[in-house]
Amino acid sequence: MYARIAEFQSSSKVNCDMLVAFFQNVMIPRNIKNGQLSCEIYRVSETTGFVISSFKNKNDANKIMKIMSEELNEVKGNTRIKLLEGERVLRVDQ
Secondary structure (H helix, E strand, C coil), X not given: CEEEEEEEECCCHHHHHHHHHHHHHHXXXXXXXXXXCEEEEEECCCCEEEEEEEECCHHXXXXXXXXXXXXXXXXXXXXXXXXXXXXXXXXXXX
């Protein structure tokens, strides 16, 4: 299992809402159709949040990034996005 976490910080609530709506309605459904296993969006404040995306492996994660990278650069506007990613080491469920 491989995960990518994208932390985002927008310049305004409206900008953040638009970015989340784009993720929800365009980017995530397309990514799921192309092999992404799951995605969750968390809101930390009116202008910040993070997205957790899960993939089978790093190759699948890179394939999805290639599909969306150009479009993501166009959409983010005044939003900073920081990526963290890596292999899952442990998962505990109840």
